[in-house]
Amino acid sequence: MFDRKTIRRRRAALVAFVAASMVLITMSFSGGGPLGAIQRGAQDVVSPIETGANRALKPVRDLFGWLGDSFDAKDDNEQLRDEVAGLRKELATRQTARRDADQLRGLVGLRRTDGFPGATNPVAARVIARSPTVWYSSIRVDKGRSDGIRPDQPVIAAGGLAGKVTQVSGGSAQVTLITDSSSAVSAQVVPNGANGIIKPEVGKPDDLLLDFVQKGRRVRRGGTVVTSGFASDEVKSIFPRGIPVGRVSRVDLDEVELYQRVHLKPFADLRRIDFVQVLTKRPGARAGVPSP
Amino acid sequence: MSPTPGAFLRVGLLLLGAVVIQLSGLGQLRFLGGHFDLIPLVVGGVAYYAGSVPGAATGFAAGFLLDLLAAQTMGASSLVLCAIGYGVGRFRELRDPSHGLLPIPVGAAAAVGWVLAFGAVSFMLDVGTASVSGLVFREMVVTVVLDTLIALPLFGLVRRLIRPSLAVDPLERNRRRQSPRESGPLGLRGMEV
Structure with missing residues (x-):
């Protein structure tokens, strides 16, 4: 069906693509080199297109999300009611604890640190x-x-x-x-x-x-x-x-x-x-x- | 497929569009835990109509773009996708299939090859010793099923886009090869004689 030359060329092409892939993987694991810069450059160029595509496809995503949410809505509702009841109790306890902690921190002169x-x-x-x-x-x-x-x-x-x-x-x-x-x-x-x-x-x-x-x-x-x-x-x-x-x-x-x-x-x-x-x-x- | 600048441009734009849509839209559409994956289908589609070498080249280019834009380990997707492109292209060259519904099993096979082989490669390269949930396999199955559903229209779209660059359109050639049914004697018209 194919002559020897075609078969040889076809196999050589496959070997070349596999070898190129292996070289890329090796370069990625050996610190990236120019690959990291190429990746960042490509992302900069394509990110406006991706933003546009993301916005254009949002209605479709929302539709799928709505379908999924409708299946789970009843369970979620019950779970959230229980959670709100638990959180109300927790809030009251925490407010008291926080007031106590503030007073104690002042007593021992502990510096307040800024977390989240x-x-x-x-x-x-x-x-x-x-x-x-x-x-x-x-x-x-x-x-x-x-x-x-x-x-x-x-x-x-x-x-x-x-x-x-x-x-x-x-x-x-x-x-x-x-x-x-x-x-x-x-x-x-x-x-x-x-x-x-x-x-x-x-x-x-x-x-x-x-x-x-x-x-x-x-x-x-x-x-x-x-x-x-x-x-x-x-x-x-x-x-x-x-x-x-x-x-x-x-x-x-x-x-x-x-x-x-x-x-x-x-x-x-x-x-x-x-x-x-x-x-x-x-x-x-x-x-x-x-x-x- | 003739390696003309027009062919490179067509396939390049097709791949760029597919990768952008996959990363920005379809990848985020979760359905029963899985998602549509255009990339193996587009590579499979080009290989199915153009043959093994263009299929492998398209797979390599698609993987390169995907790794570049998704900031993944470069080369991992290229390795898997060039093998998928080559495999689908060889199937077409050896069997010369003509059935109109064949893109469905071919698309399913490309999707299975992609989720399994890429899963294995990325597991070896990136995941290492972390524990892996069994849900990964459920997601893989759902992704293959979703890809199978869209394989037929997507292969049709790929064929339409790359058709001007195809040296020989396999579907057209097979259609021409079929003997005309109206050519027999009057009494045998419609019968395979």
Whole structure:
């Protein structure tokens, strides 16, 4: 059917494309080199087109969202009523506790530190693209360096932590979500203060794991998990203290394990994010932990 | 497909449009946990009508664009998509299919190849030792089903867009090859003789 020359040329073409792909993968893992700059340049060029396409396709997205929401509306309604009742009680308790804490802080002369939201200056951004993989790892937003966005700034959505900025170009920024396999966030359960590290279960964006929580610390279902803003002499968390992350949905107590594994449902709906807020640092804000 | 500037321009614009729509719109349309994925279908469509080498080249270019704009590991999508383009193109060259509904199984096969192979490659390169939920497989199945549903119209659209650049349109050639049914003697008209 084909002569030898055609067959040889066809095979050579395939080998060339596979080899080129392998070279690209190797370059990506060896620091990127010019690839990173090319990626940022291409994103800058294409981001206005993506913004336009995103806006044009919004009605279709909304229609699909409405269909999905209609199925879940009844369950959500009941769940939200229960949650509001619980939060009213919690609010009353917290207000009393806060007043006590303020008085005690004044008594011992403890310096007040600015965590979230005090130390931050939120910049609202629209999601213009999201990673097409099943791993829910990243999104791109339409604000960039010119809007004060810098790498490692925290990103929140719907009142909960969504991720951090990993790459910035002039007019857009790449956000790696907390569901990315490389993500690890130091966090604590309030009110009891059990500390751990939030890690994702890849492919399951509505269930995160708070790992390395000491067994002795009793964690109850429904507790709120916030970023702990951990800092020591050598390392410091990039997330300021107090950003809400999610609510405890389940606690796994394994007899063999040293730590308990706490499952939490994130406040941010990481499958469907249209808008986010990038927490740029407020000028003059004091961040960190209280000085001794 | 003749490697003319017009052909490069046509396929280039087709890929750019598909990648932008995928990243900015379709990728965010969640349905039963899955989403439509245009990329393997567009690559499969070009390979189906143009052959293995243009299919592999289109797959490589589509993957390059996708990795570039989605800020993923460069080369991962290119590797998988050039193999898919080559495979679909070889299928067309070897079997020379003519059935009008064939884009449905071909599109489904391209989607299966993409979600499995890209899932495996990105797992090895990016995910590593993190725990993976079983929901990933449900999402893959839903994505394949959704892609199968849109394969036929999408292949038709791809054919329409690249047709001026095709050296030989396989569907036209197969149509011409069929013996005219009205050519037999009067009594045998309509019968395969």
